[in-house]
Amino acid sequence: MTGSPDPKLLRAALSQFVTGVTIIATKENDGTPRGFTANSFTSVSLDPPLVLVCLARSAASCDVFRAAGHFSVNVLSEEQKGISGLFASQRSDKFDIAPWHSGNTGTPVIDDALAWFECAHHQLVDAGDHVILIGRVTDFGQGRGRPLGYFRGAYFTLGLEDPLVDAVARNTNTIIGAVYEQSGRVLLEVNPDTGDVTVPTVGDMMTSANLSALKHKYDGTQLSTAIEFVYAIFEDKRTGRVTIYYRGQASGPAPAGTRYFAFDDIPFDRIKDSAMFDMLERYVSEARQGGFAIYMGDEIEGVVRPVG
Amino acid sequence: MTGSPDPKLLRAALSQFVTGVTIIATKENDGTPRGFTANSFTSVSLDPPLVLVCLARSAASCDVFRAAGHFSVNVLSEEQKGISGLFASQRSDKFDIAPWHSGNTGTPVIDDALAWFECAHHQLVDAGDHVILIGRVTDFGQGRGRPLGYFRGAYFTLGLEDPLVDAVARNTNTIIGAVYEQSGRVLLEVNPDTGDVTVPTVGDMMTSANLSALKHKYDGTQLSTAIEFVYAIFEDKRTGRVTIYYRGQASGPAPAGTRYFAFDDIPFDRIKDSAMFDMLERYVSEARQGGFAIYMGDEIEGVVRPVG
Numbered sequence: 222m223t224g225s226p227d228p229k230l231l232r233a234a235l236s237q238f239v240t241g242v243t244i245i246a247t248k249e250n251d252g253t254p255r256g257f258t259a260n261s262f263t264s265v266s267l268d269p270p271l272v273l274v275c276l277a278r279s280a281a282s283c284d285v286f287r288a289a290g291h292f293s294v295n296v297l298s299e300e301q302k303g304i305s306g307l308f309a310s311q312r313s314d315k316f317d318i319a320p321w322h323s324g325n326t327g328t329p330v331i332d333d334a335l336a337w338f339e340c341a342h343h344q345l346v347d348a349g350d351h352v353i354l355i356g357r358v359t360d361f362g363q364g365r366g367r368p369l370g371y372f373r374g375a376y377f378t379l380g381l382e383d384p385l386v387d388a389v390a391r392n393t394n395t396i397i398g399a400v401y402e403q404s405g406r407v408l409l410e411v412n413p414d415t416g417d418v419t420v421p422t423v424g425d426m427m428t429s430a431n432l433s434a435l436k437h438k439y440d441g442t443q444l445s446t447a448i449e450f451v452y453a454i455f456e457d458k459r460t461g462r463v464t465i466y467y468r469g470q471a472s473g474p475a476p477a478g479t480r481y482f483a484f485d486d487i488p489f490d491r492i493k494d495s496a497m498f499d500m501l502e503r504y505v506s507e508a509r510q511g512g513f514a515i516y517m518g519d520e521i522e523g524v525v526r527p528v529g
Numbered sequence: 530m531t532g533s534p535d536p537k538l539l540r541a542a543l544s545q546f547v548t549g550v551t552i553i554a555t556k557e558n559d560g561t562p563r564g565f566t567a568n569s570f571t572s573v574s575l576d577p578p579l580v581l582v583c584l585a586r587s588a589a590s591c592d593v594f595r596a597a598g599h600f601s602v603n604v605l606s607e608e609q610k611g612i613s614g615l616f617a618s619q620r621s622d623k624f625d626i627a628p629w630h631s632g633n634t635g636t637p638v639i640d641d642a643l644a645w646f647e648c649a650h651h652q653l654v655d656a657g658d659h660v661i662l663i664g665r666v667t668d669f670g671q672g673r674g675r676p677l678g679y680f681r682g683a684y685f686t687l688g689l690e691d692p693l694v695d696a697v698a699r700n701t702n703t704i705i706g707a708v709y710e711q712s713g714r715v716l717l718e719v720n721p722d723t724g725d726v727t728v729p730t731v732g733d734m735m736t737s738a739n740l741s742a743l744k745h746k747y748d749g750t751q752l753s754t755a756i757e758f759v760y761a762i763f764e765d766k767r768t769g770r771v772t773i774y775y776r777g778q779a780s781g782p783a784p785a786g787t788r789y790f791a792f793d794d795i796p797f798d799r800i801k802d803s804a805m806f807d808m809l810e811r812y813v814s815e816a817r818q819g820g821f822a823i824y825m826g827d828e829i830e831g832v833v834r835p836v837g
Contacts, residue, residue: 226666228575234671235572235580237644238604239678241547261571264543265583266657267536272543273581273661275573296546336545346654348663349574353581355656358534363542365755370547372676379685379758382693386759386773387740389696389703397694432695447673450687451694465694 233373242369242376244308245274246321246329247285247292254316254329255282258309260371261351262294270358272338275351281311286354287345293324294338294356295331298366299378304331305369306507325360336363375468376507377450384454385465394462397430398422398497399448400504401471406481407501408444408471413478418491420466420501421479435467442476452504455496466500484509541681550677550684552616553582554629554637555593555600562624562637563590566617568679569659570602578666580646583659589619594662595653601632602646602664603639606674607686612639613677614815633668644671683776684815685758692762693773702770705738706730706805708812709754709779714789715809716752716779721786726799728774728809729787743775750784760812763804774808792817 246256261275272294276283286292297305304319312318320332324339331337340356347353370377388395398420401408409418423438424430432448439446448469455464475481482488484505492498554564569583580602584591594600605613612627620626628640632647639645648664655661678685696703706728709716717726731746732738740756747754756777763772783789790796792813800806 225576226578226669231575231578231666231669234644234646234669237549237671237676238551238570238572239547239549239676240571241545243546261573262546263548263569263571263581263583264546265569265661266659267539268533269657270534270539271657271659273571273656275571336542338542344654344656346652346661346663348581348652349577349579351574351579353573353654353661353663355654355661358539361534361539361542363545367757368545368547368680370678377687382690382759383740385690385693385697386703386705389693389771389773395694395697432691449675451690463697465697 236373239370239372241335242297242305242371243274244295244297244304244319244331244334245276245286245292246295246331247282247289248327248329249285254321255285256308256315256329256331257282258305262296265355270361271343271355272340272358273353273355275348275353278350278352283352287352290342291326291328291359292340292342292354292356293328293330294340295334296336297331297369298333298335298364299369299380300366301331301334302369302376302378302507305376333364335366335368337361373449374508381451381454384456384463385451388454388456388463394424394460395430396422396424396462396464397432397435397467398464399435399446399467399469400452400501401446401469402508403471403481405508406483407487407505408475408479409482409487410479416488416491417493418482418488419494420497422464439476442473444471444473444476444479446471453500455500457496464496468504544681547678547680549643550605550613550679551582552603552605552612552627552639552642553584553594553600554603554639555590555597556635556637557593557597562629563593564616564623564637564639565590566613570604573663578669579651579663580648580666581661581663583656583661586658586660591660595660598650599634599636599667600648600650600662600664601636601638602648603642604644605639605677606641606643606672607677607688608674609639609641610677610684610686610815613684641672643674643676645669681757682816689759689762692764692771693759696762696764696771702732702768703738704730704732704770704772705740705743705775706772707743707754707756707775707777708760708809709777710816711779711789713816714791715795715813716783716787717790717795718787724796724799725801726790726796727802728805730772747784750781752779752781752784752787754779761808763808765804772804776812 240260243262265271321329324330339360343357344355423434448467452468453466548568551570573579629637632638647668651665652663731742756775760776761774
């Protein structure tokens with residue numbers, strides 16, 4: 222590689238490393254709580270107990286954290302996705318909305334985190350466009366639950382396994398679909414007669430769905446698809462039918478009957494299935510937020526200078 | 530918190546943060562490749578491109594990495610669990626077994642990693658019992674596949690969703706069980722007549738299993754259980770029956786008919802079901818390896834001084 226790497230490609234490669242999601246919090250001299258969402262947290266040392274987190278120099282709160290004597294790291298559970306989104310935003314009322322309390326050092330600590338660490342400022346290391354903030358853990362604790370995970374610019378949770386396991390135990394009709402993404406665009410099927418659009422699926426009331434059918438749906442075309450993980454599960458209480466949506470990646474040109482749509486151009490009014498509508502709306506919202514603002518504490522950068 | 534934190538409790542709290550698994554590799558002056566498994570990797574900066582990884586000072590290869598001009602970070606896929614275990618060990622033939630090649634800088638790069646980064650030594654930061662090694666990315670690339678994840682001292686993968694989804698689409702008998710752990714001990718049911726032991730399960734050929742039944746199996750006793758994520762799935766091709774094992778945590782005394790067994794004391798000869806035998810043997814092996822050697826690049830510490 223000569224010269225600087227393409228930041229978009231580098232970011233995509235870096236996003237192959239799975240992480241959890243944390244809220245990093247502190248307070249200003251006047252007591253105002255500040256915080257942002259970050260995935261660039263890691264354990265450093267057990268004796269003495271040290272952890273680190275990376276802050277974007279361009280982030281609004283970077284100077285506050287550089288100067289703070291204490292800060293907290295709050296590891297989010299899968300039930301705190303909303304809090305992750307809130308702290309990845311630039312809203313000024315984050316701490317009015319999210320439940321929190323003051324820790325022993327007076328630092329804000331998020332309620333019900335999977336784990337929390339109160340830290341004393343230990344060392345700052347300047348490193349390119351970020352600052353490495355090393356803290357000495359002065360107090361910590363943990364809760365119960367399952368983690369909120371982050372992979373390839375999107376959240377994942379392990380909690381979706383439960384409805385799957387329960388669905389296995391029942392006899393149900395199943396539909397399996399996938400949201401295939403390619404560089405911020407989504408592959409949708411377009412009905413040539415009505416103009417209605419749908420996420421690609423296999424299975425219906427009559428035909429049993431299976432993953433193999435989904436994976437081979439576009440065989441014989443130039444489209445290549447890869448499914449990543451289960452993104453959403455819906456159960457129709459009336460019919461007992463279960464619909465499972467995967468998240469996936471697509472490469473190659475859109476085959477006949479399908480089209481790539483940029484997030485902004487998805488014709489939501491052309492999606493007739495309300496569960497599919499809700500799922501895709503959430504997907505787009507999370508992809509924007511997840512891809513642009515959580516990564517490495519880029520609280521601001523993502524908003525004003527979206528990559529991808 | 531006064532004084533030093535209990536390292537076991539601190540480690541448990543830190544392990545609530547989900548990570549991927551990487552192999553960090555370099556070569557000695559004489560060309561000998563060296564490498565170890567670590568989860569303490571994080572992105573630091575995009576411009577210039579910087580990443581960091583933490584090395585235990587006590588690790589055998591720490592001095593080699595401190596002195597190395599280049600190193601590689603290899604993010605493992607779920608298919609590379611074996612490579613993770615290999616590099617978490619002290620075996621001297623790691624690079625004879627794992628497929629690898631020399632990168633542009635001559636640094637060993639693991640074949641088929643989900644992502645790989647060749648790095649030039651940028652900065653070393655001493656931090657307690659570890660060293661933070663910051664590298665400037667000089668070359669990188671990515672593969673396809675799903676990540677190997679690490680959470681609460683154990684691997685997890687997203688790939689188990691696929692057989693679950695396929696099982697939903699079929700009409701099957703299901704058994705659901707859980708390996709409940711408590712501080713390195715496993716809860717097993719003991720048949721009072723035969724002495725045979727089994728992992729707690731619900732469902733059989735006649736009775737439909739569901740998660741609720743598993744969760745409430747020990748209601749009315751002092752045992753409290755929490756399931757975490759699906760650990761293994763077996764399908765009996767002959768009967769079509771699917772067995773799903775969760776990983777979970779238990780607290781409280783073992784109720785009548787059950788007992789906690791230390792990993793070393795599990796009476797494997799008393800497990801009659803071969804799939805259950807295989808699953809539990811793998812669980813114990815991974816729990817030992819995962820909990821003790823991967824964490825923060827503790828290549829050596831875990832082996833000579835197991836925590837937990």
